[in-house]
Amino acid sequence: MAQEPPLLEVTDLAFTHLGQTQPTIQNVNLTLHPGELVVLAGATGSGKSTVLNCLTGIAPEHIGGQLSGQVYSRGQEITSWSIRDRSQRMGILLQNVETQIFTDQVGEELAFGLENWNLPPGEIQALTQSALTEFDLVEQQNWTIRQLSAGQKQRLLLACLLTRQPDMLLLDEPFAFLDAAGVQLLLGLLLKRVQQGQAVLLIEHRLELLKESCDRIYKIESGSVSPLHKSALQIPVQVPPEAPSSTSEAEKTIILQTQNLSWGGYPPFPDLQVSAGEIVLLKGENGCGKTTLLKLLSGLLKPATGQLEIQGREATRQNVVQRSRAIGFVLQNPNHQLFAESVEAELTQPGVAPERAQKLLKQLNLSHCAEKHPHALSQGQKRRLALGAVLAKQPQICLLDEIMVGQDTTSLELMLSTLKNFTDNSGTLIFTSHDPNVAAVLTPHVVTIGTFS
Amino acid sequence: MPTPRQVRRSPLSRINPFLKIGLSFGLIGLSLFLRHIAPMLVLLGGVLLLMTQLKLRPLILGYILLMVCIFTGSTALLLQNWPEAIFSTLRLLAIVLPTPVLALTTPPADLIRSLQTVRLPSFLTLSLMLIWRFFPLMQQELQRIWEANQLRGIDLKWRPGKWFSGLMVPLVFQMVVYADEVTVGLQTRGYSPTEPRSNSKPLHWRWADTLFCGVAIAWLTLICYLEWGR
Numbered sequence: 001m002a003q004e005p006p007l008l009e010v011t012d013l014a015f016t017h018l019g020q021t022q023p024t025i026q027n028v029n030l031t032l033h034p035g036e037l038v039v040l041a042g043a044t045g046s047g048k049s050t051v052l053n054c055l056t057g058i059a060p061e062h063i064g065g066q067l068s069g070q071v072y073s074r075g076q077e078i079t080s081w082s083i084r085d086r087s088q089r090m091g092i093l094l095q096n097v098e099t100q101i102f103t104d105q106v107g108e109e110l111a112f113g114l115e116n117w118n119l120p121p122g123e124i125q126a127l128t129q130s131a132l133t134e135f136d137l138v139e140q141q142n143w144t145i146r147q148l149s150a151g152q153k154q155r156l157l158l159a160c161l162l163t164r165q166p167d168m169l170l171l172d173e174p175f176a177f178l179d180a181a182g183v184q185l186l187l188g189l190l191l192k193r194v195q196q197g198q199a200v201l202l203i204e205h206r207l208e209l210l211k212e213s214c215d216r217i218y219k220i221e222s223g224s225v226s227p228l229h230k231s232a233l234q235i236p237v238q239v240p241p242e243a244p245s246s247t248s249e250a251e252k253t254i255i256l257q258t259q260n261l262s263w264g265g266y267p268p269f270p271d272l273q274v275s276a277g278e279i280v281l282l283k284g285e286n287g288c289g290k291t292t293l294l295k296l297l298s299g300l301l302k303p304a305t306g307q308l309e310i311q312g313r314e315a316t317r318q319n320v321v322q323r324s325r326a327i328g329f330v331l332q333n334p335n336h337q338l339f340a341e342s343v344e345a346e347l348t349q350p351g352v353a354p355e356r357a358q359k360l361l362k363q364l365n366l367s368h369c370a371e372k373h374p375h376a377l378s379q380g381q382k383r384r385l386a387l388g389a390v391l392a393k394q395p396q397i398c399l400l401d402e403i404m405v406g407q408d409t410t411s412l413e414l415m416l417s418t419l420k421n422f423t424d425n426s427g428t429l430i431f432t433s434h435d436p437n438v439a440a441v442l443t444p445h446v447v448t449i450g451t452f453s
Numbered sequence: 454m455p456t457p458r459q460v461r462r463s464p465l466s467r468i469n470p471f472l473k474i475g476l477s478f479g480l481i482g483l484s485l486f487l488r489h490i491a492p493m494l495v496l497l498g499g500v501l502l503l504m505t506q507l508k509l510r511p512l513i514l515g516y517i518l519l520m521v522c523i524f525t526g527s528t529a530l531l532l533q534n535w536p537e538a539i540f541s542t543l544r545l546l547a548i549v550l551p552t553p554v555l556a557l558t559t560p561p562a563d564l565i566r567s568l569q570t571v572r573l574p575s576f577l578t579l580s581l582m583l584i585w586r587f588f589p590l591m592q593q594e595l596q597r598i599w600e601a602n603q604l605r606g607i608d609l610k611w612r613p614g615k616w617f618s619g620l621m622v623p624l625v626f627q628m629v630v631y632a633d634e635v636t637v638g639l640q641t642r643g644y645s646p647t648e649p650r651s652n653s654k655p656l657h658w659r660w661a662d663t664l665f666c667g668v669a670i671a672w673l674t675l676i677c678y679l680e681w682g683r
Contacts, residue, residue: 083640084640084644087641087642099637100642102639103560103561104561104562108560112642115651115653116642116648118648118649119651120651121652124653146593300603319603320600321607321608325606329604331597333597336597336600336623338623339618339622339623340618389605
């Protein structure tokens with residue numbers, strides 16, 4: 001095996017974005033051998049995605065900029081190859097899976113990719129069926145793509161990529177939206193492929209998931225890549241869990257209460273009774289209805305049955321705008337929630353004191369980019385800003401839908417300490433997250449969704 | 454786990470895409486030549502009947518109705534002729550509506566397969582592919598941005614002054630990002646307009662196609678008869 005040329009070899013790679021004078025990444029040297037699972041770790045904005053873009057050909061073809069250095073696959077230089085040509089050897093999973101899905105049905109999506117590679121129709125049918133079984137998607141075979149949760153979409157796309165058995169897989173945060181069972185399923189599948197001789201290079205923040213399974217780790221810092229020993233991994237989030245509040249149960253004010261809420265094809269949601277200052281984690285497997293319940297609470301969806309009380313008042317018939325006075329909701333995709341012309345303006349909305357906005361900017365480490373346009377921020381910064389914009393209005397209840405995804409340790413710490421501040425001041429937090437670190441820090445009351453009571 | 458939710462395709466989505474494309478061209482072409490109100494009403498009535506196959510939200514229908522009223526009113530003011538203004542509105546709807554009916558009832562995979570069959574120029578196939586994927590994505594984005602505004606306590610329905618900053622800016626940003634990302638996404642999935650592509654589900658002529666074809670011919674014949682035969 002040692003004699004074989006690496007499946008992927010990168011030498012002295014550097015990339016400078018268009019309009020920049022300093023390279024975003026430089027002196028990048030890495031290898032990927034058959035049967036290896038290698039992790040590329042680094043803080044938000046350190047250049048991980050740029051490295052991946054250079055390896056897949058997205059940079060400079062689509063991003064624009066200056067690339068130097070060489071990329072080899074099985075000893076053959078592929079630096080000038082197109083994305084499609086490289087895809088023959090690499091299964092590429094991007095951060096936003098929605099842009100890699102092109103049909104409207106699960107079964108069709110699997111067939112689409114295989115048709116693109118001109119496989120014989122008989123083989124396509126067989127491969128599609130085997131992928132559906134392997135990725136536990138048989139039940140969803142005839143579902144529309146819109147009916148899938150974010151995690152299910154990611155699993156579907158991985159099934160599409162792996163069906164063709166590429167030499168290697170380059171994955172950008174594949175565990176981001178997966179529940180614990182989904183993580184185990186995917187990790188098991190990846191390790192099986194690795195044992196079969198395929199190689200996997202992945203970007204992932206939740207390193208605790210991979211510490212035992214990965215062969216090597218590269219760390220990227222300020223655009224430079226260096227090997228990292230597994231024992232040097234910084235895994236735990238450093239915000240210490242606080243002692244449980246001394247307030248007795250009787251003293252707590254019930255701020256939100258639900259009864260027999262149901263919607264669509266989901267089993268009836270469990271009844272909630274949430275007090276001021278309480279932290280509730282909605283837990284359940286992908287597609288069980290966590291986001292749907294948050295939407296029902298915020299008013300974005302109307303329940304088919306059941307009742308909702310907010311601050312002791314019947315709120316089932318209130319619309320989303322009326323509920324927004326008490327409830328703030330941070331969505332999965334921050335791009336939908338940023339409207340102002342600068343980071344600072346995003347927080348200084350009508351009714352928000354400038355001091356409060358400044359305090360939140362500082363807490364979320366966004367003061368240095370206060371003048372920037374919100375859409376010029378990195379994804380992690382955008383998520384923090386979207387959280388800040390919601391908290392600035394001082395809602396009594398804050399709903400968070402998987403907003404911790406893709407946050408490096410530092411960024412996550414900032415978010416969690418801001419949220420701790422919010423709940424310490426009697427704010428109520430109801431959130432979804434698959435990251436056990438988050439639950440470990442916030443010590444929430446866990447409500448399981450998706451089971452018939 | 455939620456109860457399994459099967460795809461419920463409308464009968465129209467199972468019809469051969471070529472038939473629908475042909476019918477759309479036929480209807481648009483005819484609507485340009487019609488001069489009488491009766492055939493125009495028959496044409497538009499049929500299109501509206503087809504539109505019942507689409508699950509349009511009442512809010513969208515409301516906006517379409519509002520736009521139609523504004524167009525009719527302003528045309529009437531310009532022409533100083535209400536019957537002419539109403540006829541122009543009907544003609545506009547007859548030109549505009551068949552395409553979305555076709556687009557929203559043709560699964561993307563079926564469209565690609567039909568384009569493959571007729572060997573359209575590659576640049577055209579790619580463009581149509583991207584457009585087919587792009588518009589549903591943008592529709593989804595528009596809804597999410599709208600909801601995000603509501604979550605901030607801003608109901609854009611009653612705040613047209615906020616449409617630019619609250620709706621257009623994020624939407625344009627998403628459009629620019631998506632346009633590029635979707636092109637990259639297509640390539641990562643192995644799509645190339647110049648490379649050969651197999652077809653795992655070739656289109657076959659079915660009884661439903663024959664029935665649809667017969668009804669469509671009868672409908673077009675009736676329109677022609679009402680216009681020129683009497």
